[in-house]
Amino acid sequence: MSGIGKKIISWYAEQGRELSWRETKDPYKIWIAETILQQTRIQQGIQYYYRFMERFPDVVMLAEAEQDEVLKYWEGLGYYSRARNLHAAARQLVEDFGGNFPHHHDQLMLLKGVGPYTSRAISSFAFGQATGVLDGNVMRVMSRLLSDPSPINEQKTRKSWQLIIDDWVAGHDSRDFNHAMMDLGATICTPTNPGCLICPLMDGCKAYKEGTIGFLPQKKKLKRKVRYFQFVILYNEKDEIGIQKRPEKGLWGGLYEVPNREVSLHSWEKGEITKGLHFHHELKHVFTHFDMMIKVYEGPAAHWEGSPNIQFIPIDKISIFAFAKGVLKIFERMGF
DNA sequence: AACGCGGGGCG
DNA sequence: CGCCCAGCGTT
Known part of the structure; x- marks a missing residue:
């Protein structure tokens, strides 16, 4: 050569x-x-x-x-x-x-x-x-x-x-x-x-x-999965929304997000969610290694548990924080 | 060695 | 819908 x-x-x-x-x-x-x-x-x-x-x-x-x-x-x-x-x-x-x-x-x-x-x-x-x-x-x-x-x-x-x-x-x-x-x-x-x-x-x-x-070239290919999530838009009495910082490592590490949880396909389809919250929209976010199926719910923050580090911010302050594309897509659909 | 980690553009 | 892009870190 x-x-x-x-x-x-x-x-x-x-x-x-x-x-x-x-x-x-x-x-x-x-x-x-x-x-x-x-x-x-x-x-x-x-x-x-x-x-x-x-x-x-x-x-x-x-x-x-x-x-x-x-x-x-x-x-x-x-x-x-x-x-x-x-x-x-x-x-x-x-x-x-x-x-x-x-x-x-x-x-x-x-x-x-x-x-x-x-x-x-x-x-x-x-x-x-x-x-x-x-x-x-x-x-x-x-x-x-x-x-x-x-x-x-x-x-x-x-x-x-x-x-x-x-x-x-x-x-x-x-x-x-x-x-x-x-x-x-x-x-x-x-x-x-x-x-x-x-x-x-x-x-x-x-x-x-x-x-x-x-x-050519040859490449060993990786397998992809589907995972199911519920994201929640929580409001306090001042109509501010709840956000939290993600852990430093892992997916979207160090970025901000709205509270969410991964659930089983069964629970996701049935729409099992905290009482007082209601369904707003559904979307798919594609990663290299999996498809994230998302259902978004909204409602008062009072009954939501499991987000100890949540902070509430006015909607017009969203742009101060760094969010991943998936969360930004949710904000857009919410009209924020 | 295998897997986790984002998002966009193109056929 | 699958493939690919000036890859790297963790397990």
């Missing part, structure tokens, strides 16, 4: 994407962009990136912020542990690293929320270290170049291919090489209908030669 580097870098010089966080070598900017873009399309994340950088322009500003505000800037983006870890890692950087980013990926891995991909991305893009980055795009490109059916979501595959990509990047500008591989995956070597006929690597692509492009 020799000669890949030269071909792909010259393709990148002509056809690469122009993205603002590539115009800098500031590790902080690169770190924020890479974290926002984990499992997230550029289109979806780019506005979050600009807003986030405006409010938290450097690592000290981020370290000194309150977690609730960081989460507010992440509201609606999903995978909220990214925001919590970003905040924690900023404090790590200030306290343990003198506010400076280490250059090597092994050291960057010590930061919360920074894993194999992000550590190497910072190492390459900010400091020019000779390491290859493996994201979903690159894994797809490699699976086809090699015509290798190894499941790309298995650690074994990732470790093996890391050695290969590190070999390929050797002798080239790692910044350009890694960006080129990602851009090729994003624009030419796409999941469906790849542009093989205009691909600069067509000659050396084993899957193209063998006709296996359409079957």
Whole structure:
């Protein structure tokens, strides 16, 4: 597979994407962009990136912020542990690293929320270290170049291919090489209908030669479930609504919500609920790993139990707090 | 190794 | 409706 580097870098010089966080070598900017873009399309994340950088322009500003505000800037983006870890890692950087980013990926891995991909991305893009980055795009490109059916979501595959990509990047500008591989995956070597006929690597692509492009990459797939919930809009005597903060870990960790409980399908269908509350509407919220079926009830707070940390806020103060998309959808249906 | 963790866009 | 996206942490 020799000669890949030269071909792909010259393709990148002509056809690469122009993205603002590539115009800098500031590790902080690169770190924020890479974290926002984990499992997230550029289109979806780019506005979050600009807003986030405006409010938290450097690592000290981020370290000194309150977690609730960081989460507010992440509201609606999903995978909220990214925001919590970003905040924690900023404090790590200030306290343990003198506010400076280490250059090597092994050291960057010590930061919360920074894993194999992000550590190497910072190492390459900010400091020019000779390491290859493996994201979903690159894994797809490699699976086809090699015509290798190894499941790309298995650690074994990732470790093996890391050695290969590190070999390929050797002798080239790692910044350009890694960006080129990602851009090729994003624009030419796409999941469906790849542009093989205009691909600069067509000659050396084993899957193209063998006709296996359409079957690659392989992936072990995860199973999804359905879970049933009741959410309640509780009013006090001043017509304020009850909200509460979720635990730091787990689903929607650290965000605010309205009181709710998971129930059996039977109980959910029968509509078994505290006396005095009445049904308002039903909706489905889709996660990667399960479908959340929701029935929303409303009524006076007096009889509801099991929400010890509930606080009541006027409806026009909702926007101060960070809520996940599922809860925001409920607010919208309530007319708040 | 397997699972938990969000949300949006596209065929 | 299923798949995929600049992945990481926990168990």
